[in-house]
Amino acid sequence: MSKAAGADPGRPFLRVDVLTIFPGIFESPLRESLLGKAIAAGVLEVAVHDIREHSDDPHRKVDDYAFGGGPGMVMAPGPIVAAAEALGEGPRRVVLLSPAGRRLDQPMVRGLAVAGRLVLICGRYEGVDERVAEVLGAEEVSIGDYVLAGGELAALVVLEAVSRLVPGVLGNEASLAAESFEGEGLLDHPHYTRPREFRGLAVPDVLLSGNHAAIAEWRRRAAMEKTRRNRPDLLA
Numbered sequence: 001m002s003k004a005a006g007a008d009p010g011r012p013f014l015r016v017d018v019l020t021i022f023p024g025i026f027e028s029p030l031r032e033s034l035l036g037k038a039i040a041a042g043v044l045e046v047a048v049h050d051i052r053e054h055s056d057d058p059h060r061k062v063d064d065y066a067f068g069g070g071p072g073m074v075m076a077p078g079p080i081v082a083a084a085e086a087l088g089e090g091p092r093r094v095v096l097l098s099p100a101g102r103r104l105d106q107p108m109v110r111g112l113a114v115a116g117r118l119v120l121i122c123g124r125y126e127g128v129d130e131r132v133a134e135v136l137g138a139e140e141v142s143i144g145d146y147v148l149a150g151g152e153l154a155a156l157v158v159l160e161a162v163s164r165l166v167p168g169v170l171g172n173e174a175s176l177a178a179e180s181f182e183g184e185g186l187l188d189h190p191h192y193t194r195p196r197e198f199r200g201l202a203v204p205d206v207l208l209s210g211n212h213a214a215i216a217e218w219r220r221r222a223a224m225e226k227t228r229r230n231r232p233d234l235l236a
């Protein structure tokens with residue numbers, strides 16, 4: 001099958017628009033490593049938009065007090081919805097990064113990677129006005145059960161996880177299938193490289209044996225053991 005199946009010829013496979021009040025956070029992650037290369041190669045296109053540019057307040061305010069009271073400010077719906085609407089129409093999935101969202105996992109990543117176009121909305125402060133998700137048809141996504149100051153780092157996690165599934169981004173599609181969460185539901189097996197002994201710790205002999213069946217069996221057992229120790233929930 002052609003790598004280009006389903007894609008517009010000459011267009012990137014994935015276009016992502018990020019809405020944030022801290023566009024600077026995205027600068028070096030989008031320049032370096034996998035994301036930087038994918039963008040340079042034209043298979044990924046990312047545009048970062050400052051929500052404050054869509055504030056109608058003279059001080060570019062984007063938050064306000066919570067109705068009902070309580071500590072902390074809430075991001076107002078107006079500037080975020082205006083920023084999203086300025087992107088124009090067209091099919092896309094809108095993701096609102098939020099600790100109250102559905103937790104990101106590899107099946108969700110696979111679904112987002114074939115969307116063609118994504119809008120990632122980064123909340124800050126104590127939350128985002130609930131009507132943003134309703135008006136924009138956004139899916140709320142959390143990257144895990146811990147507190148973050150804002151959605152920016154979560155958006156970068158989604159972006160990297162999704163981008164590496166876009167055809168032409170990785171370059172080495174074989175490494176895709178082998179890793180944790182992409183194979184048979186186990187964590188990845190341990191890896192070793194030179195030197196054969198490091199600080200008194202030897203590389204397991206079987207990995208130097210050249211016996212490929214024995215190596216495969218050792219890796220399967222080691223992956224199982226590591227999964228039982230670190231992520232028993234994956235075996236349950």
Ligand code: 5OB
Pocket residue numbers: 097098099123124141142143144145146147148149150151152154
């Ligand atoms: N915590 N996922 C876990 C998150 C999160 C916090 C966020 C966004 C996504 O914004 C404050």
